[in-house]
Structure formats: C-alpha cells, structure tokens
Amino acid sequence: MRALRFFAPGRVAVTEVPDPEPGPGEVVLRVHAVGLCNSDVRVFLGEKRAQPGVIPGHEFTGEVVAAGPGARTPLGAVVAVCPIVACGWCGFCRDGYRNRCSRRRTLGYDLDGGCAEFVRIPRELEAGGHLLPVDPSLPAERRAMVEPLACVLASLEALGVAAGEGLAVVGGGPMGLLHVVAARAMGAGPILVVEPDAERREAALELGADVACAPQEAFERGMGLTSGEGFPAVAVAVGLAEAAPQALRLARKMGRVNLFAGFPPGTTLSLDANQLHYDELRLVGTQNAPLRLYARAAAMLPRLPALDRVVTHRFPLDRADEAYAARLERRGLKGAVVMV
Structure with missing residues (x-):
C-alpha cells in the first residue's frame, strides 16, 4: 500500500x-x-x-x-x-x-x-x-475532525465555558476556529478572536465570532464586548510567547486562561504575577482529551x-x-x- x-x-x-x-x-x-x-x-x-x-x-x-x-x-x-x-x-x-x-x-x-x-x-x-x-x-x-474537536471540548471544559458566557480566543488558526465553532454550538457568547491575518479574521466571523480583530486592537475591542469586565474564559490557541500575557489582559477577575497550544521547546513566558494573584486568575493547560469527549465530539459532528x-x-x-x-x-x- x-x-x-x-x-x-x-x-x-x-x-x-x-x-x-x-x-x-x-x-x-x-x-x-x-x-x-x-x-x-x-x-x-x-x-x-x-x-x-x-x-x-x-x-x-x-x-x-x-x-x-x-x-x-x-x-x-x-x-x-x-x-x-x-x-x-x-x-x-x-x-x-x-x-x-x-x-x-x-x-x-x-x-x-x-x-x-x-x-x-x-x-x-x-x-x-x-x-x-x-x-x-x-x-x-x-x-x-473528531480528534481535534475532542481536544477543543477539553479546552472549553477546563475553561468552564457555558451558554451565555463570553470567550476570547487568541489565535485564529484551525484550532482557534474550532473553539469558535464548538463554543457557539454550546451557546457561548460574546466571542472575540484575536488574529493578525485578515483572511483568518474573516473566517472567524463566518464561523460565529462576534468580533475578530488584530492583536493591537484586542484589549479595546474585548473590553467593549464585555462592558469593561473582560472575559471569564480565554483560550490561547497559538504557540507564541507574546500570546499569553495578552490573554491575561483579556481575562476578567476570577477568569480562566488555558494554554491550549503547544509551544516550541524552551519557550518561557513573562507574566505579571500580581495580576494572577490580585485578580485571582486561573492559568491552566490542556493537551488532548479523555475518551468521553471523543464520544461527545463524534455525536456533535452532524450538527456542525x-x-x-x-x-x-x-x-x-x-x-x-x-x-x-x-x-x-x-x-x-x-x-x-x-x-x-
């Protein structure tokens, strides 16, 4: 063969x-x-x-x-x-x-x-x-796409995404866009996608994002979507060190940030420790998914x-x-x- x-x-x-x-x-x-x-x-x-x-x-x-x-x-x-x-x-x-x-x-x-x-x-x-x-x-x-969708469901579960709750996605590549599709199917919103590439921003809007913007606009647009509070859930879907501090800025107090993407070996992050402490942020990571989420992903395919x-x-x-x-x-x- x-x-x-x-x-x-x-x-x-x-x-x-x-x-x-x-x-x-x-x-x-x-x-x-x-x-x-x-x-x-x-x-x-x-x-x-x-x-x-x-x-x-x-x-x-x-x-x-x-x-x-x-x-x-x-x-x-x-x-x-x-x-x-x-x-x-x-x-x-x-x-x-x-x-x-x-x-x-x-x-x-x-x-x-x-x-x-x-x-x-x-x-x-x-x-x-x-x-x-x-x-x-x-x-x-x-x-x-059952496997990547299951991974995204694990990310959304770790972030506590639910109907009527906002989500920001830093990185509008394929996995970032799957976050948009799955979160929208769950009734989440508003959804912000941060992505420098115009074609990917357009795709994010087609797939259900409320706003898709360049990184330099993200804070202003995100605060506008959330009445100045920030997002309860932020997914980092691109393996760039500068994406993590931007994600923290988009999170509201007591919000969750998930490092969903893999990073190149040796990548270190520069984060504001006081922001994590005083804003009571939860910083987590997810990688792949348990089998039960594969089953859920397979069942969701006809609706997506x-x-x-x-x-x-x-x-x-x-x-x-x-x-x-x-x-x-x-x-x-x-x-x-x-x-x-």
Whole structure:
C-alpha cells in the first residue's frame, strides 16, 4: 500500500509499505481522510518527537475492512479513532484520563497512523472503545475532525465555558476556529478572536465570532464586548510567547486562561504575577482529551457543518507531503489528505 512516512525532521515521503494484517483483537481500516495537525508540523520541524519511519496521522476516519480473532467492531463500520494507546492501570487511566497516561503511545507518533491507504488498529484501542462510530454520510474531512474537536471540548471544559458566557480566543488558526465553532454550538457568547491575518479574521466571523480583530486592537475591542469586565474564559490557541500575557489582559477577575497550544521547546513566558494573584486568575493547560469527549465530539459532528469551512486544502495521498508545505506557508486554514 501507499503511505506517507516521516523519516527525520524536514523529511517526509510517500512510499510503498506492506499492507497491515490484523492480529488477535485488532482491526484494519481503509482510511477515508486524515487531517494534518499543527503537531504534525512541529514533528516535521523537529520541535516534537516521533519515531523515524513512522506513518503520521492521528486525526483520521475510515471503514473496518478486516478483523482479527476476538475483535468486536463489525466489518463495514465507519469510525473515527481516539489514537492514544494507554496502559489501562495507572492512576490516570483509572480516573478516566487515558490521555495523561505516562506510558501512552500515540498513533502517528509512536505507532503507524492514518496517512496511508490502510491502518492497523491495536487491540488496546479496539477493546477500549477507541473506535467511535460516525455518520458515514458526512464528508470524510469532517469525520476526521473528531480528534481535534475532542481536544477543543477539553479546552472549553477546563475553561468552564457555558451558554451565555463570553470567550476570547487568541489565535485564529484551525484550532482557534474550532473553539469558535464548538463554543457557539454550546451557546457561548460574546466571542472575540484575536488574529493578525485578515483572511483568518474573516473566517472567524463566518464561523460565529462576534468580533475578530488584530492583536493591537484586542484589549479595546474585548473590553467593549464585555462592558469593561473582560472575559471569564480565554483560550490561547497559538504557540507564541507574546500570546499569553495578552490573554491575561483579556481575562476578567476570577477568569480562566488555558494554554491550549503547544509551544516550541524552551519557550518561557513573562507574566505579571500580581495580576494572577490580585485578580485571582486561573492559568491552566490542556493537551488532548479523555475518551468521553471523543464520544461527545463524534455525536456533535452532524450538527456542525461549519467544520467543513475550516478545511481549505485537500490533497490525494500521492501528494500528502504537499500538505506540510501548505501549512508552513500559511496557505488557507487546515489541510486534509482525502482518499474517498
């Protein structure tokens, strides 16, 4: 089969590899679509680790076409995948946070992922409920967004976002825009997006933001939206050090700020400690999501056609490496490799 492989920072290529065969309790998916995440780009840049030779792709959807003895997922099932292989017995796993398992392995980084014609799903994922049924009539690119949407739901949960409550998002890239889509679906508002790129600001407004502005306008526009109080919830969706202090300025007293984005290694932040103390701000971080939020994300897909607007570039598998170039050059928003 054909697959995209990561060999070293700056080097990916589509090659021929053996077709995967399911072992006991395992299934094989014919991949329909896989999204390119900023984490994939960080691996490409050498900012994040992955096994040399691994097939990337942790945001994907497909159809079960083969099953080993003992596998329970029926042939023909169309699913999205929670790609985290966890130990199942550590404290985090017992508490329902497999995404925090200290022994975790992830498809696309440690084990072969979905940027291929077929992908083998390990027994631990099949048995653990990590194959999420999705509506096969939905566009494949939307079905592949269960993983990033689950991550955004974890962010909004940590921020305590609820109907009628305001949200500011610093960074209007694909994940920032998913915050807008999900928060609007929950009834949150007003929503402010802070983004220097005019095309992304326009997309934010189309997807439900009340205001999308450049960073130098953010404080004035944000205070105007909130009667001078600031926002109860602020998500930092871009890995730039200067985004964090701006997020704190947008937060109201007793507000929450989530460092959702990953940052380059060695990044340090300069924050006003007295602001954190006297304004009683809560500064948190989230990374990936527990399985229950993957299930919620899969159930939400039919009600979120706006997600389709976030995918602006589609590539066949033979040109999967071009998705990296498009992302690095900031062409459009999110790229996806589509096989159906």
